[in-house]
Amino acid sequence: MTDATALVADLAQRARAAARILASLPTAIKAAALRQAAQALRDAEASILAANAHDMATAAATGLSAAMLDRLRLDSARVRAMADGVAAVAGLTDPVGTAIDETTRPNGLVLRRVRVPIGVIGIIFESRPNVTADAAALAVMAGNAVILRGGSEAIGSNRAIHAAIVAGLEGQGVPADAVQLVQTTDRAAVGALLQADGSAGGAAIDLIVPRGGKGLVARVRAEARVPVLAHLDGINHVYVDASADPLMAEAIVRDAKLRRTGVCGAMETLLIDRAYGDAAGLVAALSGAGCEVRLDDGLARLHPDFPRATDADWDTEYLEAIASAGLVDGVDGAIAHIQRHGSNHTDAIVASDASIAERFLAEVDSAIVLWNASTQFADGAEFGLGAEIGISTGRLHARGPVALEGLTTYKWVGYGTGQVRG
Structure with missing residues (x-):
C-alpha cells in the first residue's frame, strides 16, 4: 500500500x-x-x-x-x-x-x-x-x-x-x-x-x-x-434568431461573454441567424466591448479585418475574452451546430418568436437551456439553490x-x- x-x-x-x-x-x-x-x-x-x-x-x-x-x-x-x-x-x-x-x-x-x-x-x-x-x-x-x-x-x-x-x-x-x-x-x-x-x-x-x-x-x-x-467543459452557445429584439440580443450577448469570462457559464460561441437584420453590428458591439471575436466565412465577409475561426475554435472553452461566431440557417442550423460542438452545459436562444424558442428549448439537450437570458445565470445561487x-x-x-x-x-x-x- x-x-x-x-x-x-x-x-x-x-x-x-x-x-x-x-x-x-x-x-x-x-x-x-x-x-x-x-x-x-x-x-x-x-x-x-x-x-x-x-x-x-x-x-x-x-x-x-x-x-x-x-x-x-x-x-x-x-x-x-x-x-x-x-x-x-x-x-x-x-x-x-x-x-x-x-x-x-x-x-x-x-x-x-x-x-x-x-x-x-x-x-x-x-x-x-x-x-x-x-x-x-x-x-x-x-x-x-x-x-x-x-x-x-x-x-x-x-x-x-x-x-x-x-x-x-x-x-x-x-x-x-x-x-x-x-x-x-x-x-x-x-x-x-x-x-x-x-x-x-x-x-x-x-x-x-x-x-x-x-x-x-x-x-x-x-x-x-x-x-x-462529472462536470465537463462549458462550451456554451447563444443563438440569436431573426426574430430577436436587437437591443436585447446585444445586451445578452455582451453579458453572456464578458460579465465574467472565467466562469463555466460564459458564452464561448455566438450563433447568428442568417436572416437576422444586423449581424455585423452585433459582432462589432461584442468586439467593441473588449472581446476578440473569431469569425466563420460568412461573418468574415462583413468584418474582413477580424480573425478567422478555425475548426478547433468551435470546440474550445476559452475562459477569457475570446469568442467564436458564425452564421447559421435558422434554429435548425443552430441546433445542429450545438449538437456537433456543444458540451451539454448551458445554451441560450434570443428570440421573440415563441414557437422557435420552444423548439430550441425542447431539442437542445443541455443541462441548462435558456430563452432570452444570459448563460451567466448557470449558477446554483441564481437558481435559488444556495451554493453548488x-x-x-x-x-x-x-x-x-x-x-x-x-x-x-x-x-x-x-x-x-x-x-x-x-
Missing part, C-alpha cells in the same frame, strides 16, 4: 464514522453549525486573504493562466460572499428524510421513497478556493461527510478556509472529520481518491465530484473505480447545478401490518 493509498484510506475511514453521525443530526443543529462556520470565515478574513496572496504570487510566477488566476483570487468581497453562501445553505430546506412519493399496494403495504445522504463524497477541484466552503456547507446540510482535494496552486487558501469552517462546525458539535482536506499536494493522492472503492482497505468513497479542466476530468474518467458526477458543487453535464442522478438534493439518494421504506407473500 502506497503512502497516498494509506492516507486516503484513513481519511475515508474517519469520514465514514462522521457520516454516520451527520446522517441523523437534526436540521437545527446542522443549520446552527453552518451559521457558526460562516461567522468563522468572516472572522478569519485576514488570514484567508494573506494565504491567498501567497498562493496568487506563486501561481503568477509559475505562469498560471489569467482565467485560472481570476478563479484563484480572493478579496474581501469574495470572502464575504463565501461566508454568506455558507449561511444561505443553513437556511435552505433540509432534504434528508423528505418523502419523494408514497404508494399503497393492493395488499395494504405502504411504500415510501425517502431522501437519505449519499455518505462519503470526494471532491477534486482546481483553483477555486470558494469550492472548499461551498462543498463543505452543502455536504454537511445534506448529511454527508466530504473529503476535499484542491489544486496545489490554492493549497494555502484552502487550508485557511478549511480551518475556519471546521472550527465553526465543531463549535456546534459536528465532528471535525465531517469536512476533511487532503493536506498533501502530491498528485498520487488524486489517484488514491479515485481508487477508493473499499477494495484496498479502509472505507469506500461513495461519489467523486471533479471540478476542473479537461485534463482533470479525463484523468478522473480514466482512473475512477468510484462513481463520478458544480454543474453536472451528465444525464444520470443529478443534472445542472448540483446542490442539496443532488447530494442525496433515496431508500424505500415499507410500512406493513403483517403482510406475507406466502
Whole structure:
C-alpha cells in the first residue's frame, strides 16, 4: 500500500464514522453549525486573504493562466460572499428524510421513497478556493461527510478556509472529520481518491465530484473505480434568431461573454441567424466591448479585418475574452451546430418568436437551456439553490447545478401490518 493509498484510506475511514453521525443530526443543529462556520470565515478574513496572496504570487510566477488566476483570487468581497453562501445553505430546506412519493399496494403495504445522504463524497477541484466552503456547507446540510482535494496552486487558501469552517462546525458539535482536506499536494493522492472503492482497505468513497479542466476530468474518467458526477467543459452557445429584439440580443450577448469570462457559464460561441437584420453590428458591439471575436466565412465577409475561426475554435472553452461566431440557417442550423460542438452545459436562444424558442428549448439537450437570458445565470445561487458543487453535464442522478438534493439518494421504506407473500 502506497503512502497516498494509506492516507486516503484513513481519511475515508474517519469520514465514514462522521457520516454516520451527520446522517441523523437534526436540521437545527446542522443549520446552527453552518451559521457558526460562516461567522468563522468572516472572522478569519485576514488570514484567508494573506494565504491567498501567497498562493496568487506563486501561481503568477509559475505562469498560471489569467482565467485560472481570476478563479484563484480572493478579496474581501469574495470572502464575504463565501461566508454568506455558507449561511444561505443553513437556511435552505433540509432534504434528508423528505418523502419523494408514497404508494399503497393492493395488499395494504405502504411504500415510501425517502431522501437519505449519499455518505462519503470526494471532491477534486482546481483553483477555486470558494469550492472548499461551498462543498463543505452543502455536504454537511445534506448529511454527508466530504473529503476535499484542491489544486496545489490554492493549497494555502484552502487550508485557511478549511480551518475556519471546521472550527465553526465543531463549535456546534459536528465532528471535525465531517469536512476533511487532503493536506498533501502530491498528485498520487488524486489517484488514491479515485481508487477508493473499499477494495484496498479502509472505507469506500461513495461519489467523486471533479471540478476542473479537461485534463482533470479525463484523468478522473480514466482512473475512477468510484462513481463520478462529472462536470465537463462549458462550451456554451447563444443563438440569436431573426426574430430577436436587437437591443436585447446585444445586451445578452455582451453579458453572456464578458460579465465574467472565467466562469463555466460564459458564452464561448455566438450563433447568428442568417436572416437576422444586423449581424455585423452585433459582432462589432461584442468586439467593441473588449472581446476578440473569431469569425466563420460568412461573418468574415462583413468584418474582413477580424480573425478567422478555425475548426478547433468551435470546440474550445476559452475562459477569457475570446469568442467564436458564425452564421447559421435558422434554429435548425443552430441546433445542429450545438449538437456537433456543444458540451451539454448551458445554451441560450434570443428570440421573440415563441414557437422557435420552444423548439430550441425542447431539442437542445443541455443541462441548462435558456430563452432570452444570459448563460451567466448557470449558477446554483441564481437558481435559488444556495451554493453548488458544480454543474453536472451528465444525464444520470443529478443534472445542472448540483446542490442539496443532488447530494442525496433515496431508500424505500415499507410500512406493513403483517403482510406475507406466502
